[in-house]
Amino acid sequence: MTILTRRFLLRLCLILTLVTVIQGAWPGPAVAQNGSALDSTLSSILPGNEEEGDQKAADGDKAASDSKTKTETKSSDSAQSRTPPAVPSHSEQGLTKADYETWNTIASRAEQSIQDNRASETAYEQLRSQLVTWRDQFQKEESANSTAISTVQAQLDALGPAPADGQEENEVDAKQRDDLQSRLAELQAPAKQATLAYSRADALIKSVDVILRDRQTQALITLGTSPLDLTKWPGAFDAALTFFRNVAADSIDAWHNGSQRSVFRQNLPLVIGLLGLALILLARGRDWIERLALKVLGTERSASRWLISFIVSLGQIILPVGGIVALYTAAVISGLMSSRVQALAQTVPFIGLLLFTARWVGGYIFPVADGSNAPLELTIGQRREGRVYANVLGALMALYILISRVADFEGWDQSTLVVLVFPILVVIALFLLRLSRFLIAHAATVQSEGGEIGFRAQLVMVLGRTVFIVAIVAPILCAIGYFQAARTLIFPTLLSLEMIGFLVILHRLTEEVYVLLTGNRSGVAEALLPVLVNLVLGLLSVPVFALIWGARITDLTEMWSRFVAGFTIGDTHISPADFLTFVVIFAAGYAVTRMLQKAMKTTILPKTKLDIGGRNAAVSGIGYIGIFLAALLAITLAGIDLSSLAIVAGALSVGVGFGLQTIVQNFVSGIILLIERPISEGDWIEVGGKQGFVRAISVRSTRIETFDRTDVIVPNADLISGQVTNWTRGNLIGRLIVTVGVAYGSDTRRVQKILQEVAEAQPLVLLNPPPGVVFQGFGADSLDFEIRMILRDVTQMLGVKTEINHQIAARFAQEGIEIPFAQRDIWLRNPEALHPQPSSTPAVPRGVEQGPTLADGPAPSHMRDDGDAGGDGEGDGGDR
Structure with missing residues (x-):
């Protein structure tokens, strides 16, 4: 096909499409029902919303088909249908008494419905939506009259504190105080009532969430039909054949219907044009875009070429999906589609989007061209095989969605769905096993080349092993009969892999944009900005992964509302708005500080007589002061109370002041x-x-x-x-040893326990590793213990040691444990030598042993330690 022919056909298809739009032939009712079809499609592949999706699909099918009806009658649902208006009335005065009466009625019925626990998931979701609406209104009402309350409170503060008991206040002040207090109570009444209602609504919402989560968990652990039960196969195959027979019969009936055939003849030119457009886009569109993207990329591989090629490559999704939409539109405006086929065809565009997105992601993860920019370190053959796996897995996912949609429309029981889906699930598991081997092979290749596995390669290794486990466990669970658990594992895993691949592509996109802006390709691997952008993208993808793995949109909105409301630390309330205010003001102050430092360093200080050390000290001081003032201003304007941080701020300012001087030597x-x-x-x-x-x-x-x-x-x-x-290289962690002695006779186990408790109670002592108490030995005067502990800040060891000694003294006094001290007794063998008598030796009293005399030799004197040989804790005291 020549280039002129291609251009002619493309222009012809474009003209036909524009004519179709101008004539208004696009199907209105079908498009209007796309919402329900998409909800049913998503419910078939995302865990946690199966019954809700079935209910929505049934509602959409009922609107599309006059011959097929599905009704569900439950007492709780009927009770909900009689619920008063869900949305409170809005008035300038806030909520009225009638609003609170309506709320009490709704809350009472909600409590009864929660207690019965018989309503469907759809009914509970609707109830939850009503409760959230009321709760939001109550939250707004909590701040009612805030300005007036502040004014009245300021007037009360101006009057001063109320007189103490027994004191009297003059009549004028007393009357003003009573009036202001009455006015304050009147202004605070709506907020208090709203606070009570808010608490009730919040509790009801949590109860509904518990019910929904319990049902989801119960569905996962419920044992159902096994696909290996051969008795279920005939019924499943018969249901599938019946569906195809019904489709064929509906098509024949539509062709024989005169009015429908008349519509077909009338729209035949448009149908032919759209079919031609669909054929071209589906058959050749993706190949054209792929070749064009490779041609744009060329051999230079610059950042600009890569970005243009990336934008062009999006046509690999847009053109085929456009072809599917054109095909679907042609089928609708032909007038020959039955209600059954039309309801199922609404899912086809979404299925096509999923399929071609999987192929596009697979093309980037497993590129055709050989180069060092491939996300995975694989051979050319492995990358080719990986692209095949991506295409097949996307097709299998599309087939599963289509079968699930048919099952919803036809009302198949779970056994039929299990039998038909089990082969798809097994084939998906086999391909996931092969794909997991590629992921593990990449990590092994990186480790063999670099010697040490990096963070990214380790993540790929963990991902590969996780996929391997899922591929093994899911088919086994399905074969046993846990179908819901199996598809909750296998299909979210597929979507997660596709989402991870999309994030990898975005990571490459940020790097190429960085290279385009800076022109530094060699430094992109060490650049911080791409890492921060990728971190933000990863955080933004968390809600998507949560939805994939079973979270409901209401769960995410609930988390977001609580995040926006902020949190309270002590007496300070911090919200995202306060944090944003802090960041903006601090960033502005930081920028001004850096500009001032640059100006001082390059313009002003070189003209002074300061040496280089003084200049650096001045520049550093300006930086410290500027950043401190910027932080102080940001914290103040953000409304953060700094009174509790005054002591810490003072200590930090002293520390910074000592580090400002610089001396140039050596x-x-x-x-x-x-x-x-x-x-x-x-x-x-x-x-x-x-x-x-x-x-x-x-x-x-x-x-x-x-x-x-x-x-x-x-x-x-x-x-x-x-x-x-x-002592503090790299960190402030260090060891402290405190020695303690107790008297002999003390309970050593009790002493050890007390010392352990005292050590663990210190805030600066690390509990991992925990502090230890060592019974060091038996000293001359005491039983010696050592407390050995690791401190978070070794520079505070003296303060910690002092506090520990205080607490030990207090605990020992409380427990009756004695801390011994050394006692000394002095014995004199010849005390008369101190007072010699010239005449004669005095008589020795009877019963007293006479000590040695001078003639007997020198009379040594010594000190004898008061040991506690008896273990009585009182010392021996010698032989007296």
């Missing part, structure tokens, strides 16, 4: 220190018998602030060549 060693960074500012180091905190590192010397608040200037050469102990 150039060579300073450069080595700055490159190797064995120490950093703020580290607690010990060098040359001096220890303290590093406050400044320059190119020649390092300033250390000791605990005596004195500065020690250490040449950098000493730090390079000498031995340096760094």
Whole structure:
């Protein structure tokens, strides 16, 4: 086919399409029903909404078919149909008394419906929607009269505190106070009533959510029909054949219907034109776009070419889906479609979108061209095989959706659906097994090349193993009879893989845009901006994954409403609006600070007499002050209370002030220190018998602030060549040992338990690893214990040790445990030697042993320790 012929056909199809639009031949009723068809389609592939999707599909089918009706009658549903108006009346005065009466009626009936637990999922979803509407209105009402309340409260504050008991207030002030308090109570009454109603509505919403989740869980664990039950096969095949017979019969009846045939003849030119357009787009459109994208990409592979090729490649989805829409439109305006076929055909555009999107994603994940930019490290043969798997899996997913839609329309029982879907599920599992091998092979290849598996490769490895497990478990569950659990595993896994592939493509897109803007392809791997953009994209995809794996839209809206409402920390309420205000103001202050630093460094400071160290100190000081003021202004304007942070802010300001000065010394060693960074500012180091905190590192010397608040200037050469102990390198974690002694006779187990409790109660003590108590041994005067603990901040060890000693003393006094202290008894063998008598030796009283005399030799004197050999805790005291 020549280029001129192609252009002619494309222009002809475009003209026919425009004529169709102008004549208004696009099907109105069918398009109007697309919503219900799409809901049914989504419910067939997403877990958690099966019964709701069935109900919506039944409603759409009832509107499309006059011969087929589905009705569901339950007492709870009928009760809901008699519910008063769901939406409260809006007035300038807020909610009225009638609104609250209506709300009480709705809440009572909702409580009864929740208690009965007999309504369908659709009925509960409608009930939940009503409750959410009321709750939102109550939330708005909680802030009613806020301005007037603030005014009255300010007037009360101006009057001062109320007089204490026994004191009297003058009549004028007392009357004003009573009037203001009455006015304040009157203004606060609507808000209090709204708060009570809000709490009730919120509790009812949570109860409805619990019911829906319980039903979803029950559906997963309910044992149903096994597809291996051969007795179910004839019925399933007969149901499928009956469907095809009915479709054929409906088509024949439509052809023999005179009015329908007249419509067909009237719209025949449009039908032929749309069929031609559909044929061209479906048969050749994707191939044309693929070749065009490869031609645009070329061999240069620049960022601009890649982006243009990416935009062109979207035609691989748009053109085929457009062909399906044209085909569907031609079938509708032909007038020969029966209601059954028309209801099923509404799903075809969505199925086509899913199918061709899967092919497009597979083409990017497993590219044809060989190059280093492929997401997975695979061979050309493996990539070719991967593209086949992506196409087949997309087709199988489309087939499953179509069968599920037919089952909804025809009212097939679950056994029929299980028998027909089981082969599809098994084939999908087989292809997923092969696909998981590719993912694992990529991680293994990266590990063999780099020696150590990276974060991305590790994620791919985990993903591959997860897909492998799902592919094994899902068919087994389905074969046993857990069909709902099986399809809840297999089909969301397929959609998740497609979503992950789409995120990978977006990741490549952000990198190419970055290269286009910066022109630095070699540095894109180390750039921060693409990583941040990809992080945002990943966060935005979380709700999509939640929907894929069974979350309801109402769940997401509930989480969003609570997120927007914010949260409270202490007396401070923080909301996204407050956070955004903080970020914007702080960013503006930060930008101004950096501009001022640049101006000072390049324009003003070079013209002063300050040396380079002083200039750097001044620039750093401006940066610290500017960032501090920006943060302070942002926090204040955001409404965050800083009163509780005043002490911490004061301590931080002192620390920053000590680190502003810089001294330039020891150039060579300073450069080595700055490159190797064995120490950093703020580290607690010990060098040359001096220890303290590093406050400044320059190119020649390092300033250390000791605990005596004195500065020690250490040449950098000493730090390079000498031995340096760094207590806080990398972190502030360090060990503290506290020694404790108790008297002999104490219960050692009880002592150990008390010491353990005291250590674990300290906020700065890490619990992992936990603190330990060591029974060190038997000392001369006491039983020695050691508490060994790891502190979060080793610089606070003295404070922690002091607090622990205080608590130990208090606990020991409370428990009656004695802390011993050394006692000394002095024995004098010859006390008379201290007072010699010249005449004679005095008589020794009877019963008293005479000590040695001077003639017997020297009389040594010694101190005898008060050991506790008896274990009575009182010491021996010698032999008296």
